[in-house]
Amino acid sequence: METEGKIIKLTADEISQLWAAYMNDSAAKCQLSHFLAKVKDDEIRPVIEHALELSKAHVATLADFFKKENYPIPYGFSLEEDVDENAPKLFSDTYVLNYLNQMGKIGLQGYSIAVSLAVRSDIYSYFAECLKESIDLLRIANNVLLSKGLYIKSPYLETPGNVDFIKKQNFLTGYFGERRPLTGLEISNLFANFKRNAIGAATLIGFSQVAKSKDVKQFFLRGKDIAEKHCEIFGSILREDDLPVPMSWDTEVTDSTTYTFSDKLMMFYTTSLTSLSIGYYGASIAGSLRRDIATQYVRLNHEIGLYSEDGANIMIKHGWLEEPPRALDRDELAK
Secondary structure, eight states, rough: OOEEEEEEEHHHHHHHHHHHHHHHHHHHHHHHHHHHHOOTTTTTTOOOOOHHHHHHHHHHHHHHHHHTTTTOOOOOOOOHHOOOTTOOOOOOOOHHHHHHHHHHHHHHHHHHHHHHHHOOOHHHHHHHHHHHHHHHHHHHHHHHHHHHTTTOOOOOOOOOOOOOOOOOOOGGGOOOOOOOOOOOOHHHHHHHHHHHHHHHHHHHHHHHHHHSSHHHHHHHHHHHHHHHHHHHHHHHHHHHTTTTOEEEEGBBBBBSSSSSSSSHHHHHHHHHHHHHHHHHHHHHHHHSSHHHHHHHHHHHHHHHHHHHHHHHHHHHHOOOOOOOOOOOOOOHHOO
């Protein structure tokens, strides 16, 4: 891009965000194409169509950015290599709608970060538009979930009679003796993390059924067990305060074992979403004043950190882990 005759190069922030966006949208295009080919519900079909149109447009625009910068276009994912649109249905329409709801929320987070890092006007405008599109996609998915009675709302809180202040240090404790009731933010994080893990467990059940490589299949089954364990921990904390626990989605997976998505695509999704979970748990630690809850998040974060690293090693072993933008290795150049 030129401004008054000066070429403005992309910063490390900008090129990294463009690269990540291309990888995510090229993967989403494959997944959504299969969902669209198999959807039966006429209310859910438009949501998938809208999401797929966005991903296709994003891939085209992002490719143009790379071309103009003479930067290699990421290899990413393709319909020819990474999905069989005609494979039997792997997930129910209800699962797909809830999955799109979660993807819309993740998009909001990702694009808001990208906007905050963008300096060049065209990059800023692009990510700002993507942010608006994610808001719209989330609104559409929410409306359909609400109309079908499928939206899982977090618990309601009673209205207090007056404003109060914390008077004792035991508000922060929770290891021994009587634990105070959960705060609204603690409930929100526990509830949201349960929902993410529940849909993650269902996703990994489906992935494990259609995976071809033995190590990949075992990796998905291990991830399912981790997600279900985390759901049990979050659910037990909520039940202790007689609060409702979200439903699981295991029954929304069909019995198909036919090739649907490539192992490479499924590994990309699994490792990417696992990495996002580390960030969500980190935010939950900051929002948990009760020490026992914060400690649980720290322990669980360590577990999924190790799982994510093992996933990266599997991808490296199979030659699936595409290298992101990085600095030059000056020592190597000197040799």
